[in-house]
Every structure is written in structure tokens, then in C-alpha cells.
Amino acid sequence: MISRLKNECGCQFTSKLEGMFKDMTLSNTTMDKFKDHLQNQGHRVEVDLNVRVLTMGYWPTQANQSLCQLPRAASLAWEVFQRFYLGCHSGRQLTLQTHLGSADLNATFHPVEKGEATSTTPCVKKHIIQVSTHQMCILDLFNAKISVTFQVSLEYIVPCIK
Secondary structure, three states, rough: HHHHHHHOOHHHHHHHHHHHHHHHHHHHHHHHHHHHHHHHHOOOOOOOOOOOOOOOOOOOOOOOOOOOOOOOOHHHHHHHHHHHHHOOOOOOOOOOHHHOEEEEEEEEEEOOOOOOOOOOOOEEEEEEEEEEEEHHHHHHHHHOOOOOHHHHHHHHHHHHHO
């Protein structure tokens, strides 16, 4: 497909597209090496991290938004990946783009009242939900507390929006 485009439109037209495909291939290889590194070094990461390392010039850019406060497990996993990647590729810079990320969360919903659970319906409902990185940060607050004030949630949202 790309070779046809290159023949019809020229190399200049397809260079970024080729770079995008190369980035995706290299990202897959990097993640395979990272997972092997975790097994060989005995590192234990609590989350299943999947990072795409993208070359800045190939991809459409968006205004870089400041980092939100990642949950501890996600933050530690990112730090482990950063050390691995920068150890393999000296002189490069990694920037975490949280506004482009997503997360799959295992959510457990308990009945609100004791009368809700009957013999035909389970007491606990489990779902896997896909959310943005920022939504993950807010939902993580509920792991520590049953209710969260708007002011507390703003501490996690505002750095993401600015």
C-alpha cells in the first residue's frame, strides 16, 4: 500500500506514514524486550503496562498537557519502563502524554443496600471498564475512600487541564 502511494505521490508524501509504521513496529519490539527484562531481572510491576514510543515529527501533535497525578502502581511501572528504555537508548528523551492514554480497570461494584442482593443475583458485580488516563486517576481515589469531595478531585483534574 505504501509503495503504491510512494509511486503515485512521491517519497515526500509517504515519509511520515512510513515513520508511523516503523514507530509501531519498534514499539512492539521494545515492549517485548521490556517484558523479557522484567522477567529476567525479577522486577514485579503491579499493572500491565503497554507503552508506544513515538517519534515526535511523524505524528500529529497536540498541546502537551501537564501530567496528572498517576496512581502509585502506574507511576512505579512508568518509572521502571523509563529506566529500561533510557538505559537502552542513551541521549533520548521520553515524555509521558497522559492525555493520549487509556486504561482498562477491573471494577467491583458492591450493592448499595443489603436488601439488594438476593439468592438469584450476586452480591458483587465485576466489570472491566476502559477509561482515559485522567479518568483512571480520579477513579483511583475511590480505592482509598468511599466518597471524594469535589475539591479533592480538583487536585487531580486541574493539573491535567491546564
